[in-house]
Amino acid sequence: MSQQVAASASPQSGGTFSSGEEVRTRTSKWIANQRRLAPWLFLMPGALMFLVYVIAPIAQSITISFYDWDGIGTKAFIGIENYIELWDDEAFYTSLYNNLLWLVLYMLAVPAGLLIAIFLNQTVTGIRIYKSLFFFPFVISQIVVGLIFSWFYAPNFGLFTKLLEFLGFEGIAILADERFVTYGIIAAGLWPQIAYCMILYLTGLNNVSPDQIEAARLDGAKGWKMLWYVILPQLRPATFIAVVVTIIGALRSFDLVSIMTSGGPYGSSRVLSYYMYEQALSEYGFRMGYGASIAVVLFAIMMVFITLFIVRMLKDERGSY
Amino acid sequence: MFNFSKAAAGGFAAIFLMGSCAYAAGDLIINLDQTDPAPKKAFEDIVSGFSKENPDVNVIVNTMHKEGYKTSIRNFLTADAPDLAAWYAGNRMAPFVNAGLFEDVTDLWEEHGLNEQLKSAAASMTMHGKKWGVPYTYYQWGIYYRKDIFKEQGIAVPTNWDELVAASAKLKEAGITPFTIGTKALWPTGGWFDYMNLRVNGYEFHMDLTAGKVPYTDPRVKATFDKWSELVKPGYYNKNHPALDWQDAVPNLVQGKAAMYLMGNFAVDVFKNGGLKEEQIGFMQFPQITPGIPMAEDAPTDTIHIPAKARNKEDARKFLAYMARADVQTATNITLGQLPVNSGAERPEERILQQGFDMLSNAYALAQFYDRDAPAEMAKAGMEGFQEFMVKPERADAILKRLEKIRSRVYK
Numbered sequence: 001m002s003q004q005v006a007a008s009a010s011p012q013s014g015g016t017f018s019s020g021e022e023v024r025t026r027t028s029k030w031i032a033n034q035r036r037l038a039p040w041l042f043l044m045p046g047a048l049m050f051l052v053y054v055i056a057p058i059a060q061s062i063t064i065s066f067y068d069w070d071g072i073g074t075k076a077f078i079g080i081e082n083y084i085e086l087w088d089d090e091a092f093y094t095s096l097y098n099n100l101l102w103l104v105l106y107m108l109a110v111p112a113g114l115l116i117a118i119f120l121n122q123t124v125t126g127i128r129i130y131k132s133l134f135f136f137p138f139v140i141s142q143i144v145v146g147l148i149f150s151w152f153y154a155p156n157f158g159l160f161t162k163l164l165e166f167l168g169f170e171g172i173a174i175l176a177d178e179r180f181v182t183y184g185i186i187a188a189g190l191w192p193q194i195a196y197c198m199i200l201y202l203t204g205l206n207n208v209s210p211d212q213i214e215a216a217r218l219d220g221a222k223g224w225k226m227l228w229y230v231i232l233p234q235l236r237p238a239t240f241i242a243v244v245v246t247i248i249g250a251l252r253s254f255d256l257v258s259i260m261t262s263g264g265p266y267g268s269s270r271v272l273s274y275y276m277y278e279q280a281l282s283e284y285g286f287r288m289g290y291g292a293s294i295a296v297v298l299f300a301i302m303m304v305f306i307t308l309f310i311v312r313m314l315k316d317e318r319g320s321y
Numbered sequence: 322m323f324n325f326s327k328a329a330a331g332g333f334a335a336i337f338l339m340g341s342c343a344y345a346a347g348d349l350i351i352n353l354d355q356t357d358p359a360p361k362k363a364f365e366d367i368v369s370g371f372s373k374e375n376p377d378v379n380v381i382v383n384t385m386h387k388e389g390y391k392t393s394i395r396n397f398l399t400a401d402a403p404d405l406a407a408w409y410a411g412n413r414m415a416p417f418v419n420a421g422l423f424e425d426v427t428d429l430w431e432e433h434g435l436n437e438q439l440k441s442a443a444a445s446m447t448m449h450g451k452k453w454g455v456p457y458t459y460y461q462w463g464i465y466y467r468k469d470i471f472k473e474q475g476i477a478v479p480t481n482w483d484e485l486v487a488a489s490a491k492l493k494e495a496g497i498t499p500f501t502i503g504t505k506a507l508w509p510t511g512g513w514f515d516y517m518n519l520r521v522n523g524y525e526f527h528m529d530l531t532a533g534k535v536p537y538t539d540p541r542v543k544a545t546f547d548k549w550s551e552l553v554k555p556g557y558y559n560k561n562h563p564a565l566d567w568q569d570a571v572p573n574l575v576q577g578k579a580a581m582y583l584m585g586n587f588a589v590d591v592f593k594n595g596g597l598k599e600e601q602i603g604f605m606q607f608p609q610i611t612p613g614i615p616m617a618e619d620a621p622t623d624t625i626h627i628p629a630k631a632r633n634k635e636d637a638r639k640f641l642a643y644m645a646r647a648d649v650q651t652a653t654n655i656t657l658g659q660l661p662v663n664s665g666a667e668r669p670e671e672r673i674l675q676q677g678f679d680m681l682s683n684a685y686a687l688a689q690f691y692d693r694d695a696p697a698e699m700a701k702a703g704m705e706g707f708q709e710f711m712v713k714p715e716r717a718d719a720i721l722k723r724l725e726k727i728r729s730r731v732y733k
Contacts, residue, residue, distance in 0.1 A: 072399055073420040085730070090723065155561035156572075176564035178712075264505060265563030266709035283391045284692070284701035286416055 058299065065292035071280070075289075082293035091267050092294070095275040098182050099251065099301075102271060105186045106193060106250035110242045113197025114235075118227075120198070121205045131202065138195035146259035149188035150175060175261050178268035185256050185269060193249055197242045204238030205231075240312075247305050251298070272298045349636045350381045350403040354390035359590065363656035370652075371643050378636045398422040402630035404637040410445035410456060410622040411689035412531070412696050417626075418448045424627035424634065426641060427452045433642050438663045442622050445689055454626035455641045457650060460586040460659040461677030462512055462619040462690075468603040470497065470580045478603070482520075482548070482610040489557045492580050499557040501579035502711075503565030510707035511691030511700070512583055513549070515619050520610035521545045524617035524686040531694035533732030537724040546710060546717045548610060553714040563708060571595050583607070585621065589673055590658060604673045606680050615685035621693060622662065702727045 065082055069075040086092050120131050137145065152159050153174040161171035174184035208231060216230045232239070254273040257263060263270040263278060270278070272294060278284075280291025351368075355361055361384065368380045383403065385393060394406060398417060408414055417423050430436050430452045436443060442456040471478070471488075474495055479485040489499035504510050518527045522541050529535045530542065552558065559565075559573055568591060573579035575595040582588065592602055609616065625644060627637045643649060647665035654661040660669060660678055669675055681687065692700035706720040 070416055070420070072395055072416065072422060153564075155564055173561035173564045176561045176712075262505065264507070264705075264708070265712060266705045278701075281392060283388065284697040286697050 061292045061295050064288055065296050067289045069288040070286040071288045082290050095270045095272045098271045101182055102250040102253050106246050109190050109193035109197045109246050112194045114201050116198045117201035135195050135199055137192040142255040143259050145192055146256045150260045176265055181269040185260050189256050200238050200242045204235045208234045347377050348379045349633055351405040352383045352403040353407045354387045356386055363653045398628050402628035404631040404633045405625055406628055407625050409693050410624050411693035413693040418453050422629050423453045424629050425451045429638055435645050442662045454624045455645045456622045456624045456662045457644050458654055458657055458659045459620050459622040461681055462585050464581050464583050464605050466581045466603045469601050478605050479608045481608050485608050486551055498559045498579040500581050501559050501570045501573035502562050503567045503570035504562045504708045505566050507704040508692055509567050511704050514707045515691050516607040517549045518545045519617050521548050523614040537721045537728055550714045553711055604676050617686040618684045619690055620681055620687040621690045699731045
């Protein structure tokens with residue numbers, strides 16, 4: 001554009017040379033820096049969004065965690081007192097322990113998903129229908145899953161209680177018993193999570209190269225050996241994603257706890273994210289600062305995993321080029 | 322072009338003015354937390370009555386779900402305040418009063434003689450020596466029981482603790498759970514603690530405790546728990562109560578699996594909808610425990626306030642004065658099935674309400690409720706502790722120790 005202007009301007013006036021030169025230098029400056037500037041220009045919208053919606057709130061949360069604030073009155077700076085209180089808070093340790101339990105048991109979704117995926121990875125009439133049926137739990141909202149499972153566990157009319165009674169045991173109210181409540185909720189969470197892992201593995205299995213399987217078969221591999229040495233290595237990208245989404249799912253397990261037990265009985269099924277909500281935003285929660293300090297701890301835990309993933313991803317990317 | 326933009330600006334200005342007119346001159350916006358049929362009807366009647374007397378005021382009512390309202394009130398009081406908002410008396414309004422979000426209406430109380438008419442609720446509406454809203458209804462708490470089951474089992478209405486425990490033992494033997502309760506939402510446990518503590522230690526001690534003046538490790542609190550465990554340890558409550566909401570515990574009573582329910586009067590409507598007949602439902606005052614201690618009762622008061630950021634405070638004051646009037650409170654509470662606060666209002670006709678009215682008129686003093694007398698954080702931790710106690714009574718000492726730790730932090 002500017003070159004065109006320069007070209008059309010030059011024949012008209014006498015002193016064209018100098019002005020044309022000027023334009024040309026400007027142009028070449030742009031050309032010289034284009035490659036350097038363009039990425040930043042393209043990154044700008046995304047980076048701005050990221051700054052406003054991710055970085056700023058994190059900074060804000062960290063700041064609020066140093067204050068005593070009810071969300072409506074005046075803030076009072078109290079230093080690290082919120083964290084000191086957290087250190088001595090039984091409810092916090094219960095939540096932390098439950099979070100750990102979630103992390104460990106939620107991982108079962110990965111092998112279970114793989115199993116179902118392998119089972120469904122065959123050509124039978126109507127397999128598409130079966131696949132979508134297995135995927136169904138992931139499609140319904142977590143809130144609905146929570147409701148279904150709380151009815152399933154309901155002490156008087158629930159299917160689970162009836163089942164236990166049918167088998168000759170005494171019915172247990174899973175959600176009212178501090179010993180079982182977290183396991184009960186995790187089981188409810190696994191239901192859709194397994195479906196998610198399954199779909200990840202199903203797409204992964206589509207990309208498994210048939211040549212390698214054939215070659216392995218010629219070499220006499222079958223059963224476990226085939227799975228372990230031939231199929232699984234090819235599924236590595238799928239496994240990676242499945243593990244990542246499962247860990248994230250376990251750490252943000254909020255909706256199920258909220259809908260099934262509200263953290264009860266007497267707080268024994270709380271997880272960190274729910275405890276944070278309870279302290280800062282729920283009916284009796286007027287402690288933004290304390291809630292924020294729980295959020296910061298949760299963030300720190302997530303950071304560990306996120307860093308691991310990023311390091312791993314960078315390594316992979318460098319390796320592949 | 323110029324003309325167009327001018328016209329457009331004029332149009333925008335007109336729209337803007339209209340918009341602001343709609344929210345400034347004759348409009349009165351009320352936010353309510355009542356979605357149940359009876360309260361909704363009661364408020365519709367109030368609004369139509371008020372509109373008849375003040376035809377220039379256009380009342381707009383926003384109704385929200387009760388639980389959602391409790392969290393959203395913080396947002397709309399600070400950001401987009403209505404002209405009136407429903408809330409609760411006692412310490413429950415403290416955060417908003419202290420943050421300067423409620424309007425001081427002491428002048429209204431004086432002008433309309435409310436100090437006399439609403440005397441019974443004046444203390445619970447006072448904070449820092451000022452009045453912060455107007456109470457329009459309250460209701461009694463007590464033990465609702467199945468008259469027919471009591472008759473069948475030959476049990477007389479207990480008047481003291483020993484009789485209550487004996488009646489419970491007899492019911493349990495007959496295969497009937499003495500008390501039904503659902504503690505999932507925690508607050509039903511607060512009613513039990515209130516009554517146990519009010520009857521064991523008295524009103525003054527209970528108020529000192531909820532005001533944070535007494536440690537939870539005080540032997541008198543332990544004494545309350547010890548008494549309470551006489552019902553908990555033998556299993557006189559239905560099992561699995563932490564998994565149930567209070568409504569879920571009603572079927573036990575309706576089906577005759579349980580015989581008694583400590584609740585607020587709003588439960589009667591649910592009992593009847595569940596299939597109980599009028600003559601099957603009995604009401605008794607929570608019996609005496611420590612002889613000689615005057616009987617105080619739980620009677621939560623529902624209130625209405627003017628947010629400090631309200632736009633139409635003038636009409637809001639008119640509305641408050643209207644709601645405080647004796648004839649209006651009479652009509653409102655007939656629909657609500659609750660009790661009017663105004664002393665000039667008429668006595669209720671309904672039998673159980675009348676019983677409650679008499680009980681409260683003779684009460685030594687009225688407590689609001691554990692979660693309205695104690696500050697939010699203490700209430701939450703406290704009721705969680707009560708729930709744990711009702712499942713694991715052997716942990717009483719550990720629970721009280723934990724509550725004491727929280728108390729010493731909350732009331733600084």
